[in-house]
Every structure is written in structure tokens, then in C-alpha cells.
Amino acid sequence: MTSEFRGFGDIDQLAQRAVDAVLRLVGRAIALARGVLIVTLVFAGGGFLLGVAALSGGIETVWIVVGGFFAALAIVAVVTAMLRLRAVRRVAGDLFDDVRSLIGGDEQTQRTVIETVESTDGDDNEGLVVVSRQFLSMQNAIGGRVDQFRSLATALTAVTSFPGLVALAVVVSFVFAGLGFLFLIALAL
Numbered sequence: 001m002t003s004e005f006r007g008f009g010d011i012d013q014l015a016q017r018a019v020d021a022v023l024r025l026v027g028r029a030i031a032l033a034r035g036v037l038i039v040t041l042v043f044a045g046g047g048f049l050l051g052v053a054a055l056s057g058g059i060e061t062v063w064i065v066v067g068g069f070f071a072a073l074a075i076v077a078v079v080t081a082m083l084r085l086r087a088v089r090r091v092a093g094d095l096f097d098d099v100r101s102l103i104g105g106d107e108q109t110q111r112t113v114i115e116t117v118e119s120t121d122g123d124d125n126e127g128l129v130v131v132s133r134q135f136l137s138m139q140n141a142i143g144g145r146v147d148q149f150r151s152l153a154t155a156l157t158a159v160t161s162f163p164g165l166v167a168l169a170v171v172v173s174f175v176f177a178g179l180g181f182l183f184l185i186a187l188a189l
Contacts, residue, residue, distance in 0.1 A: 018099045018103075018113050026085050029085050030086070047175075048071045050187070054186040067179075073172060084154075084157065084162070092151075101149065139153075
């Protein structure tokens with residue numbers, strides 16, 4: 001195994017570039033998650049409250065249970081994504097050591113990290129979902145060695161679960177926005 005990589009320098013330089021890519025993605029994801037949280041609070045919370053105001057009787061009780069569950073689900077999904085992303089910032093110091101140890105493992109893992117870094121070094125306008133998918137291969141490289149690479153596992157879990165959690169919140173928010181519109185019409189009649 002060589003410590004020199006084409007275009008990447010030594011193992012330390014490659015590890016630092018991988019950590020920088022993760023932290024750059026985390027920063028972008030946190031900013032997006034804040035916006036999604038605001039939208040979710042407005043649409044899911046507003047739609048839920050409009051439903052409570054527009055409905056009466058037994059259907060109101062059903063709405064409180066079902067609507068409350070889905071509103072809470074959307075909010076919890078975004079908050080979970082944000083907490084996972086913030087956890088990455090807390091372990092950022094240990095992340096370098098984990099990535100360096102992972103790279104030192106074998107040539108296939110080195111290639112995986114290089115491909116991931118190369119794919120994320122591109123345009124900053126590339127979508128977060130596309131960029132976060134690139135980290136799935138690194139997560140697969142860890143495999144069953146999660147205890148050995150705790151910081152890296154935390155970072156990769158946060159980055160790869162982010163799109164699903166945010167998508168869940170957005171879909172539920174749009175459903176609440178549509179229902180909120182219908183509840184507004186019902187209140188106006």
C-alpha cells in the first residue's frame with residue numbers, strides 16, 4: 001500500500017479532504033433543515049390548528065389524534081435530522097482520526113474514499129441529496145466496524161439519513177398545506 005494518492009497527496013491530506021467534504025455538507029444540510037423546520041411548523045402546525053377549528057364532533061377527535069400524530073412526525077423528522085447533523089460537529093475532532101484509520105485499512109477502502117471526495121469536490125450548487133448519496137459507499141466500507149469508527153459512523157448516518165428525514169417532513173407539510181386550504185374553505189362557508 002502506498003501513502004501517496006494520485007492528486008491527493010498523502011493519507012493525511014486525503015483524510016482531511018474527506019472530513020472537509022463531510023463538514024461542508026453538514027453545514028449546508030443544517031441551513032436547509034432550519035428552513036424545512038420553519039415550513040413544517042407553519043404548514044403542519046397551521047393545518048392541524050385549522051383542522052381543529054373546522055371540524056367538530058367525533059371527526060374532530062379523530063383529527064386531533066391522526067393529524068397530531070402526522071404533524072408531530074414531520075416535526076420530529078426534521079429535528080432528528082438537525083440533532084444528528086449537530087452531533088457531527090461535536091465529533092469533528094475525532095472524525096479525522098477515524099477517516100485516516102479507515103483509509104489505512106485496504107486499497108478498496110482508499111479507492112472508495114477517493115471516489116467520494118472527488119464526487120463531492122465539485123460544484124457547491126449540486127443538490128444535497130445527490131451529494132449525501134455519495135457517502136453511502138463510505139458507510140458500506142465501514143460495514144460491521146461501527147464501534148471502531150464511532151465518529152465516522154455518526155457523521156455518515158447523519159449525512160445519509162438526512163434526505164429521507166427531510167423528504168418525510170416536506171411531504172407531510174405539503175399534505176397539511178392542502179388540508180389547511182380545505183379547512184379554510186370549510187371555515188369560510
